[in-house]
Amino acid sequence: MSLRKPAAVLPVAALALAAALSGCAPQGAKSDGAAASGATGATASCAPGALATRTAGKLTVGTDKPAYDPWFSEDKPENGKGFESAVAYAVAGKLGYPQDKVGWVVAPFGKATSPGAKDFDFDINQVSISDERKQAVDFSSGYYTVRQAVIALKGSKAAGARSIADLKGAKLGAQIGTTSLETITGTIKPSTQPAVYDSNDLAKAALKNGQVEALVVDLPTAFYITGAEVPEAQVVGQFASAAQGEQFGLVLDKGSTLTPCVSQAVDALRADGTLAALEKQWLSDAVSAPVLK
Known part of the structure; x- marks a missing residue:
């Protein structure tokens, strides 16, 4: 795990939004991301920058406080430094929201994964996707495989x-x-x-x-x-990882209409190499440790 704190993250907002979002689930359809999350009957319009977010024209992202390294840097999620801060802004960019249109709220880990309405559009906080948690919240596609x-x-x-x-x-x-x-x-x-x-x-x-x-x-x-x-x-x-590997996913309100779009954005970032590049930038020094069996 890198102890370095680079001055800048990749220029994620400049990635091709239209190509990433063209496959979003149309009205009446449900993407693979929505199916994986456990969302039922969610539909979404994935028009860049015009999603049905909590605040029109803005994207609200939640995480816990303190926000720890290497996932965030200096306990400032909004600075774009650290793996999860960079991923959040990359996802926002794919959805059509530049950095100045992204706001952050404090979302304690336990509250973010519990039933009930959320005060964020999605949460990013090293939350592992599990069947139990899917009963209470939606998940995007996994953005990081972890042990x-x-x-x-x-x-x-x-x-x-x-x-x-x-x-x-x-x-x-x-x-x-x-x-x-x-x-x-x-x-x-x-x-x-x-x-x-x-x-x-x-x-x-x-x-x-x-x-x-x-x-x-x-x-x-x-x-x-x-x-x-x-x-x-x-x-x-x-x-050792489970057969499918433990994955962190973005957390959304149960049945959120944003889930298919967010999953499509994560999938696009994986396909174009952005997730791998960010992982290398922020987590590459987490060298292998002995596997306990």
Whole structure:
């Protein structure tokens, strides 16, 4: 995971909007993105810059606060730096909204993925697409395939783990409502109940203070934490992906008419190489870690 903070992101707004949006679902049809999200009967007009957004002529994007590196930079989602900030503006550009037509709102992780009306058009916050979450919200196509990883203080027993079995006796922690916590309870299955925290900041403090032996986070975050925030910790290893791979998706209100258009935009960014380029720019130094089996 890169600790570098480049001065500029790719010129995503200049990508060809018409080509990206020509395949959006017409009235009465539902795109593959909408079907994958769990949306039922959603229709949409994907006219660039004229979507049925919360505020006419503008696109509102949600994310949590603090907004962590490497996904965002300097806790400022609006600056276009960091992988997810850059992806958000790339999607906005494909939808016909330049950077000055994009606004941001704070959307706590748990609230963004819970049932109920949203105050954003889409949310971007390392939210893994899952069947359970699809019952409450829509998802776009996946924009990033991720693995979970374990970090532990150097010299600790957990730091020497070479397998999942080696972690079963450890006191582990993760943020509430995340795939990281699901990895602990469903994959590691420790003998001690994991510690659950409202934010990664609280989890990191617990690790520093010795309240937990190790944390589970996504791999790019693991490299950032150990490289920049808790240098006394190390990446122990990562977990193998599921058959289809865990993916982060943009979160939309359940049944949103925007879901097909947003999915088409994400698909177009994948097809034209933008997602791969942004991943290389912001996440390329997240080198491989041993796979724990």
